[in-house]
Amino acid sequence: MKLIFEKGAPGQHLSLMPPCDVPEVQLSHPRTQPLDLPHVSETELTRHYTALSKRVHGVNDGFYPLGSCTMKYNPKINEDMAALFTQVHPLQPEETVQGCLEVLHESEKLLGEITGMDAMTFQPAAGAHGEFTGLLLIKAYHVHRGDAARTKIIVPDSAHGTNPASAVMAGFTVVNIPSSPDGCVDVEALRAAVGPDTAGLMLTNPNTVGIFDKNILEITKIVHDAGGLCYYDGANLNAVMGVVRPGDMGFDVIHLNLHKTFSTPHGGGGPGSGAVGCKDFLRPFLPGPVVTRDEAGYHLAAPERSIGRVKNFYGNFTVVVKALTYLLTLGREGIPDAAKNAVLNANYMMKRLSEKYDMAYAGPCMHEFVMTLQSLKDETGCSAMDVAKGLLDHGIHPPTMYFPLIVHEALMIEPTETESQETMDEVCDVFLSLWELAHTDPQALHAAPTRTPVRRLDEVGAARNPVLRYKAE
Numbered sequence: 001m002k003l004i005f006e007k008g009a010p011g012q013h014l015s016l017m018p019p020c021d022v023p024e025v026q027l028s029h030p031r032t033q034p035l036d037l038p039h040v041s042e043t044e045l046t047r048h049y050t051a052l053s054k055r056v057h058g059v060n061d062g063f064y065p066l067g068s069c070t071m072k073y074n075p076k077i078n079e080d081m082a083a084l085f086t087q088v089h090p091l092q093p094e095e096t097v098q099g100c101l102e103v104l105h106e107s108e109k110l111l112g113e114i115t116g117m118d119a120m121t122f123q124p125a126a127g128a129h130g131e132f133t134g135l136l137l138i139k140a141y142h143v144h145r146g147d148a149a150r151t152k153i154i155v156p157d158s159a160h161g162t163n164p165a166s167a168v169m170a171g172f173t174v175v176n177i178p179s180s181p182d183g184c185v186d187v188e189a190l191r192a193a194v195g196p197d198t199a200g201l202m203l204t205n206p207n208t209v210g211i212f213d214k215n216i217l218e219i220t221k222i223v224h225d226a227g228g229l230c231y232y233d234g235a236n237l238n239a240v241m242g243v244v245r246p247g248d249m250g251f252d253v254i255h256l257n258l259h260k261t262f263s264t265p266h267g268g269g270g271p272g273s274g275a276v277g278c279k280d281f282l283r284p285f286l287p288g289p290v291v292t293r294d295e296a297g298y299h300l301a302a303p304e305r306s307i308g309r310v311k312n313f314y315g316n317f318t319v320v321v322k323a324l325t326y327l328l329t330l331g332r333e334g335i336p337d338a339a340k341n342a343v344l345n346a347n348y349m350m351k352r353l354s355e356k357y358d359m360a361y362a363g364p365c366m367h368e369f370v371m372t373l374q375s376l377k378d379e380t381g382c383s384a385m386d387v388a389k390g391l392l393d394h395g396i397h398p399p400t401m402y403f404p405l406i407v408h409e410a411l412m413i414e415p416t417e418t419e420s421q422e423t424m425d426e427v428c429d430v431f432l433s434l435w436e437l438a439h440t441d442p443q444a445l446h447a448a449p450t451r452t453p454v455r456r457l458d459e460v461g462a463a464r465n466p467v468l469r470y471k472a473e
């Protein structure tokens, strides 16, 4: 397939820009060469992107069990509601955007209720960005108390990969602690790791092997007793929303992935929202502005000791609109129901697949589970990668592969609550047939996929010599 830059011809471009009706301003660094834009007509442009869209697999195409990503169905009414807000400008005076401020205020209230937190910012644009923001809150808190020696963040090895990365970005040193054989945090290792240099702990819960840490209350107590704060990576909240509250478990800060749990299409690079919630004592450090309310209405206010902005304006506002729509649609019963069904679906698939596949950890699981295909590879030469490629021929998006790193030949499956039993049965049948195929005709599985627009890609080449930028001739 050609790139858009390789199509069309000079002069064919489509430009429907109205004449400039404001004074022209000379930029301080004007371009020295014209921008190299595609020269295509509207027809060509439309065909190009339609063709591209047909090569993409999304939740509207089929099963998408990408573990840790919560690729659930996103109700279309969310989009309708978000579209109501597209005519608003972020620089409008606050009295003209009371409805928008109400959306932020209501979302903060409802998500605060779900997480057990007192305040929230919607500025961070993604989960990892939320982690970074939350860690800056922790840092600001310690520094404000004059306890700048707390420079270490403890991260269990079952954490999402972004956790240690965010801690480093926020200027902390990461202390890695191992998991116990049951997939939970090794509590004794934690006890040994905390001290006067502990700024906090980041816990992904349920963790990346789909396990809710049974020692969670002890974990937060150990960290608090040592003077650290507890950060909850709530990107996997889909498993627990409306059922248990991180705030009640002793966590001080949390980020949510509104684009995962609260139903915004994601996976194509955004927009997302990594909303960060915190307890009252961290409120003064939040990024500004925050929304407050009095008899006169909603107002924008700057928190007293704010860490500053982490994004322009109010974050990806329409993602918050979608989350609020989703929350109000599901309501007080629907939210915990969704979580329980997510867990039920994962356990259903785990049970069916364990007929042939080895599970990395004994069930029951939460919203996702991890299989280890090491024995399949030893017996047949077919790896987790081969099975993943085999799924493509059946119109199924592969699960998360080779993650978490603590499991060999890992496939991490998260069906979500929005899949029917029939779909999960079909998918389980495919998984089981691929297991058979690995034993009867491993060559066929090595050759998969055969029915996709592109077949096996040169993964080593892509990793060693990535071409990340189009170069015009």
Ligand SMILES: *Cc1c(COP(=O)(O)O)cnc(C)c1O
Pocket: 068, 069, 126, 127, 128, 129, 160, 162, 204, 233, 235, 236, 257, 272, 274
């Ligand atoms: C997805 C995810 C993240 C990162 O979120 P992004 O929006 O991709 O930055 C962090 N933690 C967990 C557990 C996740 O599943």
